[in-house]
Amino acid sequence: MWMNRHCTSNGPHGRWGWTATPAVVVESGSVVLTLFALAFSGCASPVKKIPSAAPSRTEAEAATLAHDWRAAAARWHALFMADPSRPVEACAQAARALLELKEPESAVNLLDVGLANHPDDPDLLILRGRALVASGFRRAAETCFERAHEVDARRVDALVELGRLRIELGQESSAVKPLRKAVDANGGNFEAWRLLAKAYRGAGSPVDSYKAWVRAFELGNGSVDDLVEAAALYVEDEVPRAVPDCGERMCKWLSAALERDPQCARGHFQYGVLLEELGRRDEAVEHYRRAVEIDPGCLMALTNLAILYSTTGDERNAREMVGRALVLEPDGDRKKALQKLLDPFEPRTKTSSLP
Numbered sequence: 099m100w101m102n103r104h105c106t107s108n109g110p111h112g113r114w115g116w117t118a119t120p121a122v123v124v125e126s127g128s129v130v131l132t133l134f135a136l137a138f139s140g141c142a143s144p145v146k147k148i149p150s151a152a153p154s155r156t157e158a159e160a161a162t163l164a165h166d167w168r169a170a171a172a173r174w175h176a177l178f179m180a181d182p183s184r185p186v187e188a189c190a191q192a193a194r195a196l197l198e199l200k201e202p203e204s205a206v207n208l209l210d211v212g213l214a215n216h217p218d219d220p221d222l223l224i225l226r227g228r229a230l231v232a233s234g235f236r237r238a239a240e241t242c243f244e245r246a247h248e249v250d251a252r253r254v255d256a257l258v259e260l261g262r263l264r265i266e267l268g269q270e271s272s273a274v275k276p277l278r279k280a281v282d283a284n285g286g287n288f289e290a291w292r293l294l295a296k297a298y299r300g301a302g303s304p305v306d307s308y309k310a311w312v313r314a315f316e317l318g319n320g321s322v323d324d325l326v327e328a329a330a331l332y333v334e335d336e337v338p339r340a341v342p343d344c345g346e347r348m349c350k351w352l353s354a355a356l357e358r359d360p361q362c363a364r365g366h367f368q369y370g371v372l373l374e375e376l377g378r379r380d381e382a383v384e385h386y387r388r389a390v391e392i393d394p395g396c397l398m399a400l401t402n403l404a405i406l407y408s409t410t411g412d413e414r415n416a417r418e419m420v421g422r423a424l425v426l427e428p429d430g431d432r433k434k435a436l437q438k439l440l441d442p443f444e445p446r447t448k449t450s451s452l453p
Contacts, residue, residue: 152180162191171195175208184215186222193225202232220246220253227259236267247276254280254290261293270300288318295328304334308344315351325355326365332372345376363393370402379406390422397426401436408439416440 153173161170174192178185189212196205209226216222227242240263246256257280264273277294280286286294295310311328314320320328329348331337337344352369356362370385383406389399400423407416420436427433 152176158188158191162195165198167195167198171199178208178212184212186212186216186219190221190225193222193229197225197229197232200232202229205229206233218245218249220250220256223249224253224256224259227256227263231263231266236263239263252283254283257283258290258293261290261297265293265296265300268300270297271302273297274301274303286313286317288314288320291317292320292324299331304331304337305340307331308337308341312347319354322355322359322362322365325351326362326368329355329368329372332375338375345372348372349376361392363389363396363399366392367396367399370399374402374406379410382406394422395426397423400426401432404436404439408442411442413443416443 153176155177158170158173158177161167161173171192174188174195178188178192181188189208193205193209193212196202196208206226206229209222209229212222213219213226223242223246227239227246230236230239230242240260243256243260243263246253247260250256257276261273261277261280264270264276274294274297277290277297280290281294291310291314295307295314298304298307298310308328308331311324311331314324315328329351332345332348349369349372352365352372355365356369359365366385366389370382370389373379373385374382383403386399386403386406389396390403393399400419404416404419404423407413407419416439420439423436424433427436
């Protein structure tokens with residue numbers, strides 16, 4: 099943990115002290131000194147400064163390269179505090195290490211000190227934004243990313259972070275502009291195009307979302323969830339109308355996803371939907387059944403199987419799937435719709451006609 103400064107109420111302007119509980123680790127050569135912070139209050143004596151030599155830059159860089167984040171945070175922090183000019187790099191590196199250690203609040207406190215000396219440094223602004231996001235203060239982080247791009251228009255990463263943040267806030271429409279600007283600036287990488295695809299989908303532009311996914315997968319493989327999410331765009335009528343051959347491409351995406359994770363129930367379900375839309379019902383049934391084997395509670399797959407078996411006259415399977423779906427379905431109207439799927443198999447009563 100890192101010491102956090104706080105202002106006591108002693109005096110008209112307050113006085114800076116240290117919190118009582120956290121500790122800070124300072125390295126001096128091969129010796130690691132743990133300094134326990136003491137709280138200032140009233141007549142309490144100030145904490146005496148323990149003299150120690152700051153580590154070398156080489157030692158700090160070595161800790162970072164080794165991903166020894168605790169040592170890296172301590173060494174870069176010591177370098178930062180030892181220089182009256184407050185070097186930007188040391189502050190930034192210490193903050194990155196703190197974020198790796200899942201200590202975003204400590205990173206924010208450190209970055210505030212750095213920004214007091216370098217208020218327009220884009221590295222510190224972006225890092226502060228990330229630390230605020232990790233701390234749950236997304237609205238405050240938005241200002242940091244916007245400011246970083248204002249002071250340096252070349253910082254495409256600020257635009258990407260801004261887009262990501264707005265997607266997380268459910269503001270996909272406002273995320274499109276910065277992300278589009280980012281990919282236009284330098285061609286974009288996989289992550290920028292992936293986020294743009296999500297933003298377009300949320301903003302109600304499924305065709306643009308599909309095209310963004312195509313570009314993203316040209317630049318990177320993506321995750322299983324990415325491939326399944328991209329293939330789900332086929333159910334949007336505009337996509338197959340605008341891109342008639344998109345179905346085959348989406349089949350390849352889902353095939354790749356299931357090759358990587360054969361136990362992905364969502365992937366099998368989505369593949370079933372796509373194959374059914376393409377008229378390949380037998381293959382669709384196979385994937386729907388695989389989905390319910392993996393996840394017996396996959397209500398959507400059970401429902402689609404019940405519909406397929408009912409329309410093809412397979413009474414035994416239709417009754418099985420309707421029965422399983424009824425157990426899981428909470429909605430009364432959908433329960434009635436499921437029961438109606440069995441109507442073709444019920445005996446019909448003969449009525450006599452009057453003369």
